[in-house]
Amino acid sequence: MTRVEVVGVSAGYGKKQALFDVTLPELRSGEILGLLGPNASGKSTLMRCLAREKRAKGRILLNDREQLSIPQTEWHEQVGSMPQAPPAPSALLPTELMWSTARALALDLSDAELAAKIEQVFSRLGLDAVALSPLHTLSGGKRQLVGLALAMIREPSLLLLDEPTAALDLHWRMAVLEMVRKEISGRGGIVVAALHDLDLAARYCDHIAMLDHGRIVVAGSPEEVLTADTLAKVYRVEAQIRKDSDDCLAIDILRPI
Amino acid sequence: MRRCDVTDIGVSLQDRFNRIKSRRQIILALLTLATLASLAMDLQAGPASLGLSDVFAGIIDPASLDLRQRIILWEVRLPDALIALSVGAALGLAGVEVQTILDNPLASPFTLGVSSAAVLGASVAIVLSPSITFLPEAAILPALALVFALGSGLFILAVVRFGGGARETVVLFGIALVFLCNALTAALHYVADADAIQQIVFWTIGNLTRAGWAEVWVVTACFLVILPFSLRHVWVLTLLRGGEAHALSLGINVSRLRTWVILRSSLLTAFAVCFVGAIGFIGLVGPHIARLLLGEDHRFLVPGAALCGALILSLASFLSKALISGVIIPVGILTAVVGVPVLLGLLFRQRRMP
Numbered sequence: 249m250t251r252v253e254v255v256g257v258s259a260g261y262g263k264k265q266a267l268f269d270v271t272l273p274e275l276r277s278g279e280i281l282g283l284l285g286p287n288a289s290g291k292s293t294l295m296r297c298l299a300r301e302k303r304a305k306g307r308i309l310l311n312d313r314e315q316l317s318i319p320q321t322e323w324h325e326q327v328g329s330m331p332q333a334p335p336a337p338s339a340l341l342p343t344e345l346m347w348s349t350a351r352a353l354a355l356d357l358s359d360a361e362l363a364a365k366i367e368q369v370f371s372r373l374g375l376d377a378v379a380l381s382p383l384h385t386l387s388g389g390k391r392q393l394v395g396l397a398l399a400m401i402r403e404p405s406l407l408l409l410d411e412p413t414a415a416l417d418l419h420w421r422m423a424v425l426e427m428v429r430k431e432i433s434g435r436g437g438i439v440v441a442a443l444h445d446l447d448l449a450a451r452y453c454d455h456i457a458m459l460d461h462g463r464i465v466v467a468g469s470p471e472e473v474l475t476a477d478t479l480a481k482v483y484r485v486e487a488q489i490r491k492d493s494d495d496c497l498a499i500d501i502l503r504p505i
Numbered sequence: 506m507r508r509c510d511v512t513d514i515g516v517s518l519q520d521r522f523n524r525i526k527s528r529r530q531i532i533l534a535l536l537t538l539a540t541l542a543s544l545a546m547d548l549q550a551g552p553a554s555l556g557l558s559d560v561f562a563g564i565i566d567p568a569s570l571d572l573r574q575r576i577i578l579w580e581v582r583l584p585d586a587l588i589a590l591s592v593g594a595a596l597g598l599a600g601v602e603v604q605t606i607l608d609n610p611l612a613s614p615f616t617l618g619v620s621s622a623a624v625l626g627a628s629v630a631i632v633l634s635p636s637i638t639f640l641p642e643a644a645i646l647p648a649l650a651l652v653f654a655l656g657s658g659l660f661i662l663a664v665v666r667f668g669g670g671a672r673e674t675v676v677l678f679g680i681a682l683v684f685l686c687n688a689l690t691a692a693l694h695y696v697a698d699a700d701a702i703q704q705i706v707f708w709t710i711g712n713l714t715r716a717g718w719a720e721v722w723v724v725t726a727c728f729l730v731i732l733p734f735s736l737r738h739v740w741v742l743t744l745l746r747g748g749e750a751h752a753l754s755l756g757i758n759v760s761r762l763r764t765w766v767i768l769r770s771s772l773l774t775a776f777a778v779c780f781v782g783a784i785g786f787i788g789l790v791g792p793h794i795a796r797l798l799l800g801e802d803h804r805f806l807v808p809g810a811a812l813c814g815a816l817i818l819s820l821a822s823f824l825s826k827a828l829i830s831g832v833i834i835p836v837g838i839l840t841a842v843v844g845v846p847v848l849l850g851l852l853f854r855q856r857r858m859p
Binding site (some may be wrong): 272299301320321323324328329330332333334335336338340341343344347348349351352353363366370383394395398399499500 | 518519521522525608616739740741743744748749751753754755756757789796800801802803
């Protein structure tokens, strides 16, 4: 059973404050929280605070323990994060990257177990055909999937994904989030994902927090957050919200305001 | 059924990966053989007639050679040939680590300013001829080159420690240090007489013939002490080739890693150049050749870069004696002449591949 609480978080860069008293819905095992908001709304800063890459005021609790009270090694065992940028386009092979990551992190797996695990992750992410191709020969989308594979190798309780679908095509946008959902519901994990795609957020997130200028505008279920009024206020667009054939919210953006 | 399919695919991926690893092990073995062959060629090259069989016989049983041949083999050729291997290996190892940690293919041990500082130290020794009571006169030049080189390494380490450790900062401070040392060396040139300037130029080009057994042992010991620490970091260095952001997100302390790598590279470079001069190019091209042959997995790349460095400098040492009969060309001139064609050949071959 995993639990994440984020209460009254503030952070900034020098004198410039980027987050103001951010409180997120309490998250429990198997749930996905989507962070939405326009560019420079504070999504990535909040992700960095959650990942413990940036100091923040306020309370971030993982399983009722203060973030900073958890030893560094234990924290990284429990929390996996995928940065916005995909792995660098070097001559490294995705398989080498996975092996080196697992060994650098001293994962307690035999060579055979690790090989099987890497193969399994690659297979689920559709990477088996490029597992031995240098990263610089892969598309941005494939490299982003390799980045996701890296974040998942430790099977973390809390998975932080910063725009995980930005470089992916339509199939993989949905496939990745389907897979992430299946993964965390099987293990009882939690996912926090910064997203740009409103339809994906509506379809896959249990909770959504809408940020603007470093403040939470509204947080709650997709139905509560994704309203025409909120989109007009935050994104300055006129939108129509309806239910699609799967009974999911579908957002039609009509025009800028 | 589906599970079986996935496992089948998995086995074949692991098998293919194992084949790549085996191929790289074979390449490492071939590089080792090539280096040993180059060492043998280097040992038999020189103005005095001492063939390969004499060299082997003289190494196994020195008494089999006459006194003149014994002195040539044991006091001249062996130290020269072995310092080429140890300096080349040290610069190759330092180069690959610096390139990875700074994520910069143009980086080399010299980017950090260590070599320029060594040249400055040597220039101080040559121009100002300081006397140091506890040091014999012959040791003053390498000692000052070493002290200056280590000082520059400490300066860069301080930049990493207190300047946040960003790789761009390290590169920029390294370049600034290169310019500062070059400017101070130029100032010494300005006040030096023609004889001193000639000595500085000769030292700057790099020359293996001034090395003796003491120098061979010091550089080899430095390399052998540092190599295990480098090998301990091969996984994390490989992981770093996926990008610093991913390494940080996985909890890798990149700043601490950078400190260790720069400390190791500075020590290797300082000890390598203080005895033989600023032999350029090895630390840049050795790792590139190794990378083209062995890929980015540092389990193979780190020993491969050391071997490539040793091989290039050994070949350059051989050519320095073999190109013009009776003349020993300073090896620093030849390192680029040997290294550039090899690098270009590999680059073109790689481009032709699908």
